[in-house]
Amino acid sequence: MTVLPIRKSPDLIGVLDLQGGVHEHLEHLDRLEIPSRRVKDASDFTGLAGLILPGGESTCLARLITIFGLKDVILQHYRLGMKIWGTCAGAILLAEKVLGENSCLGLIDIEIERNGFGSQLDSFVAESMIPAVSGEILPLTFIRAPKILKTGKEVNVLLRIDDYIAAAENDGVLVTVFHPELTGSVAFHRYFSEKCGLTPQSEAAVISDWGMLSWMKHARIAS
Numbered sequence: 001m002t003v004l005p006i007r008k009s010p011d012l013i014g015v016l017d018l019q020g021g022v023h024e025h026l027e028h029l030d031r032l033e034i035p036s037r038r039v040k041d042a043s044d045f046t047g048l049a050g051l052i053l054p055g056g057e058s059t060c061l062a063r064l065i066t067i068f069g070l071k072d073v074i075l076q077h078y079r080l081g082m083k084i085w086g087t088c089a090g091a092i093l094l095a096e097k098v099l100g101e102n103s104c105l106g107l108i109d110i111e112i113e114r115n116g117f118g119s120q121l122d123s124f125v126a127e128s129m130i131p132a133v134s135g136e137i138l139p140l141t142f143i144r145a146p147k148i149l150k151t152g153k154e155v156n157v158l159l160r161i162d163d164y165i166a167a168a169e170n171d172g173v174l175v176t177v178f179h180p181e182l183t184g185s186v187a188f189h190r191y192f193s194e195k196c197g198l199t200p201q202s203e204a205a206v207i208s209d210w211g212m213l214s215w216m217k218h219a220r221i222a223s
């Protein structure tokens, strides 16, 4: 009798760990009890149902993706079914068109404008209902964010504000120009986990001990 090896279905979400806000995403996934892993090289892609491209600096991230030879690896795993979520700089990496610049992965038919609101000083917080994602009003944190200017036919707009689009998706890709990982809500991490076919174990919608912005405490300098 031949015993076939049991192939475990992908059950992890990876966070690309080359530059940018990685641990905040990992912490949100932990809160939902979704198994996660930092992704630095090709071997880290085994078992990934989804990959998060974090916020940071998109030119720097695009360069590092090339230097570490990860572009083809990401594209290959995407074609095999791995879902991808880009937050802010991550959304820029996923866009088919970047105003005035070359695109990197080009996996979602959107046109995006880097630094669409101005400089770092024009960063802001807001809140909005996003019915597809949650029944609660969600906090939104924009940090030198891009603006999505246009979307193609097969792209579903999740949030439009004034003259721009702030969140959108197609079958395989989710993009948000804001940072859910820097808020006390885990709604987007739950939404992405479910898009990846994973079931969060925790019912939590908001982080009860969020209080002071927990991502700021990491930046505090010891006196």
Ligand code: GLN
Residues within 6 Å of the ligand: 054, 055, 056, 057, 058, 059, 087, 088, 089, 090, 092, 114, 115, 143, 144, 145, 146
């Ligand atoms: N402004 C950055 C860029 O263009 C993105 C900022 C962010 O990820 N918070 O890459």
